Amino acid sequence: MAESTTFMFKDEHNQEQGIDRKNLVAVVQNADGATSIIIHIEPTEGHDAEPPKVKIIKAQADPAYPRLDITSGRETHIIVSTGSGTGKADTFFKQAVKPVLENLFPASHNSFQIHHTTSESSILDLTSNTFFPKANSGSLIRIILLSGDGGVIDLVNGLLSKPASKEYAPPQVILLPLGTANALYHSINAGTDNTWGLRFLAEDAKSHSLPIFTAVFSPGAYLLVDEARREEELPKDPESGRKILHGAVVGSWGMHASLVADSDTAEYRKFGIERFKMAANDALYPADGSPPHAYKAKVSVLKGDSWKQLPELEHMYVLATMTSNLEKLFTISPASKPLDGSLHLVRFGPTNGNEAMRLMGLAYQGGKHVEDPAVLYEAIDGLRIEFEGREENARWRRICIDGKIIRVEEDGWVELKKEPRHVLDVAGN
Numbered sequence: 187m188a189e190s191t192t193f194m195f196k197d198e199h200n201q202e203q204g205i206d207r208k209n210l211v212a213v214v215q216n217a218d219g220a221t222s223i224i225i226h227i228e229p230t231e232g233h234d235a236e237p238p239k240v241k242i243i244k245a246q247a248d249p250a251y252p253r254l255d256i257t258s259g260r261e262t263h264i265i266v267s268t269g270s271g272t273g274k275a276d277t278f279f280k281q282a283v284k285p286v287l288e289n290l291f292p293a294s295h296n297s298f299q300i301h302h303t304t305s306e307s308s309i310l311d312l313t314s315n316t317f318f319p320k321a322n323s324g325s326l327i328r329i330i331l332l333s334g335d336g337g338v339i340d341l342v343n344g345l346l347s348k349p350a351s352k353e354y355a356p357p358q359v360i361l362l363p364l365g366t367a368n369a370l371y372h373s374i375n376a377g378t379d380n381t382w383g384l385r386f387l388a389e390d391a392k393s394h395s396l397p398i399f400t401a402v403f404s405p406g407a408y409l410l411v412d413e414a415r416r417e418e419e420l421p422k423d424p425e426s427g428r429k430i431l432h433g434a435v436v437g438s439w440g441m442h443a444s445l446v447a448d449s450d451t452a453e454y455r456k457f458g459i460e461r462f463k464m465a466a467n468d469a470l471y472p473a474d475g476s477p478p479h480a481y482k483a484k485v486s487v488l489k490g491d492s493w494k495q496l497p498e499l500e501h502m503y504v505l506a507t508m509t510s511n512l513e514k515l516f517t518i519s520p521a522s523k524p525l526d527g528s529l530h531l532v533r534f535g536p537t538n539g540n541e542a543m544r545l546m547g548l549a550y551q552g553g554k555h556v557e558d559p560a561v562l563y564e565a566i567d568g569l570r571i572e573f574e575g576r577e578e579n580a581r582w583r584r585i586c587i588d589g590k591i592i593r594v595e596e597d598g599w600v601e602l603k604k605e606p607r608h609v610l611d612v613a614g615n
């Protein structure tokens with residue numbers, strides 16, 4: 187029989203009550219054995235993007251739910267990424283995460299270490315100085331991360347910045363989607379979690395290895411930071427010395443990379459998820475009435491051990507992804523299953539603004555763009571883009587790796603491949 191969608195319980199006045207199961211965070215038996223606590227969320231009606239409120243109700247004990255073990259076996263860290271999304275991580279931490287943790291871990295929550303980000307490099311620094319040494323000596327750690335995809339990527343890159351020992355124990359991450367797009371969270375939980383990840387705070391949440399990829403860049407590639415006002419060195423592979431960046435979501439060039447880059451300003455960020463559509467509009471309908479840019483480079487895909495060059499030398503959209511969704515409702519790769527380790531290519535050629543908008547619109551209809559004859563969609567093992575001097579203007583040589591933007595030189599290149607190493611676990615269904 188299918189499980190009822192309503193969770194029924196008796197409140198402290200012996201009244202029968204019900205809440206929608208999808209809003210249930212946890213049921214915790216109190217130490218007295220006679221009462222329990224029901225934790226659930228109350229979604230903000232009509233405002234999907236607004237973090238929900240948390241409600242905690244006293245109820246009669248339900249023997250079906252054992253008392254949660256009070257102490258966590260893992261050393262717990264909480265990262266509040268204050269600059270993610272529209273800046274709501276700290277409010278969500280205080281109003282939702284803190285009360286949930288106090289109830290789930292009454293004895294040990296005081297020992298959880300809380301870190302608020304203060305700069306773009308906060309998570310990377312924390313990972314290098316604290317998480318990596320612990321994980322590398324085999325300590326079990328749990329990281330509750332209130333951020334978008336950027337926070338995960340900083341963790342992955344920090345953890346891979348030095349060679350690992352045999353004792354290395356992948357930290358477990360609990361992802362609370364406080365960024366703009368939250369591609370990873372929405373792809374892992376595609377429609378199955380309504381609690382903004384809060385239900386995974388309970389100790390018995392399952393965890394899974396996070397599939398990742400590695401992008402290697404030509405020597406003249408630099409990371410653009412501070413709204414592209416500054417260039418920064420890319421991390422280097424500790425063994426080969428080559429410039430690299432690891433990702434878990436997307437590697438792209440062309441329209442996708444341009445609109446992520448152009449919309450990453452304080453001005454655009456205020457608009458939340460709308461910022462991508464606004465930037466797309468600007469890119470697809472240039473103010474001087476010209477058609478959108480035709481991006482020029484040699485593109486090759488890896489299948490098994492062999493690289494194959496695509497016949498076209500002009501493109502509009504070239505993107506490799508490890509996730510099904512780039513936003514909650516933007517299904518870029520409908521064949522990708524949560525954390526399945528697949529990498530898919532989505533590509534289409536130069537076209538006008540309306541046609542590009544039509545194709546992108548299909549992605550918002552459950553990923554129907556992949557059925558369109560204009561779109562090349564296939565499982566791959568790697569992607570290589572070589573400019574060979576075809577693009578004079580640096581603007582068209584911007585690569586996006588999970589939201590970070592890298593600009594390569596005129597004859598530069600990028601090559602990304604699935605990465606076999608297991609560095610991080612993520613909590614999920």
Ligand SMILES: Nc1ncnc2c1ncn2[C@@H]1O[C@H](COP(=O)(O)OP(=O)(O)OP(=O)(O)O)[C@@H](O)[C@H]1O
Nearest residue numbers: 269270271303304305306334335336365366367368
């Ligand atoms: N206090 C801060 N000052 C400056 N930069 C910050 C601060 N806190 C976080 N950041 C930076 O802000 C960016 C936030 O990225 P993140 O991916 O978490 O959010 P997002 O871009 O809104 O979401 P998504 O990637 O899911 O669309 C990261 O580059 C992070 O390093």
